Amino acid sequence: MSEKLVLSSGKCFLHEVLCRREEKEYRQNRANLRRGADTTTEVYAFPYVYPQLPQEATTQERLVLMRVAALAAEFGNIPAVGSDTPAKSLGRWAYEVSRQRMLDRQQQVAFNPKKLDVVGERLAYLHTQDFEEAVRAVSRLMSIASSLSNVPAFDYIALYSLFSYWGNGISEKSQRVRMRVLQDYYGSFGSLIE
Incomplete structure (x- = not known):
């Protein structure tokens, strides 16, 4: 499995989450993504995260995307850097x-x-x-x-x-x-x- 393809797919999904996290219609998605922050409730995030990566993606690759998407959904008041801004570590x-x-x-x-x-x-x-x-x-x-x-x-x-x-x-x-x-x-x- 191409590591670059997995990263690229994950980044596209995160962009979607960041763009839509404040939309009223995205509220249920956001709630379920937030549940992806913890092993006891992450199953609610599976339907949103798992289809975003290629089938051959590893469990760890899916877990990383799920946890970061959960953070993006949880902290809607923390703005994301703009696409015109250099990456920030x-x-x-x-x-x-x-x-x-x-x-x-x-x-x-x-x-x-x-x-x-x-x-x-x-x-x-x-x-x-x-x-x-x-x-x-x-x-x-x-x-x-x-x-x-x-x-x-x-x-x-x-x-x-x-x-x-x-x-x-x-x-x-x-x-x-x-x-x-x-x-x-x-x-x-x-x-x-x-």
């Missing part, structure tokens, strides 16, 4: 959430590696988590972001790609993919360090 988005939290709390926007904010604390061990734990951690970050006055746009397609290559955390490739989140997060603070 999870780490970069997390930085934007940290920054906005500081602004909302009227704090100086600064970075202190000895005292991470709640976003930094959630990301600190993301690279050690298996796929399901990582999805839950991202969901918690999205919950934090939902409460902000100016929610940064989120790249659901980039998250889908990230989780598609999340792997087991043991292989060198998997470790690189996972560490990229932290590298992008900390690297985004570079302009704040004197």
Whole structure:
């Protein structure tokens, strides 16, 4: 099975979810997609997700699409990056959430590696988590972001790609993919360090 075909099909489906998630007629679909966030209720999302990928797609490929579609359906108040916007990594988005939290709390926007904010604390061990734990951690970050006055746009397609290559955390490739989140997060603070 072509990995590129699976990714392409999944991205098309996510675009549809993102475009239609606020439509009144899509309400039932959205509710069932949201149930795809958990193993105990994911069966409700099967009819919406499984037909979107080629028949030969692996269980893990279907699971990744189901979990990311559930996040897109759940967090309708978190805007998606536009098609004319460059891709935004999870780490970069997390930085934007940290920054906005500081602004909302009227704090100086600064970075202190000895005292991470709640976003930094959630990301600190993301690279050690298996796929399901990582999805839950991202969901918690999205919950934090939902409460902000100016929610940064989120790249659901980039998250889908990230989780598609999340792997087991043991292989060198998997470790690189996972560490990229932290590298992008900390690297985004570079302009704040004197």
